[in-house]
Amino acid sequence: MSVSVPPHVKARRPIPIGAAIGLFLTGLFLFAAIFAPLIAPHPLGGIVGDVWMPMSGAHWLGT
Numbered sequence: 001m002s003v004s005v006p007p008h009v010k011a012r013r014p015i016p017i018g019a020a021i022g023l024f025l026t027g028l029f030l031f032a033a034i035f036a037p038l039i040a041p042h043p044l045g046g047i048v049g050d051v052w053m054p055m056s057g058a059h060w061l062g063t
Contacts, residue, residue, distance in 0.1 A: 015023075037044070053063045 051063055055062045
């Protein structure tokens with residue numbers, strides 16, 4: 001009776017630190033983009049107000 005020895009398996013290389021940081025940042029931005037409506041402090045059209053007003057005496061070039 002013989003004992004079988006598993007073939008030599010190459011060890012996996014660790015992920016380079018630059019790739020890990022890039023993957024983390026990409027995931028962070030993707031998370032923020034998907035859940036932006038839930039984490040925004042104000043409603044989508046809530047801060048519009050008088051932003052695009054035409055020229056006036058107080059604002060010669062408009063707002």
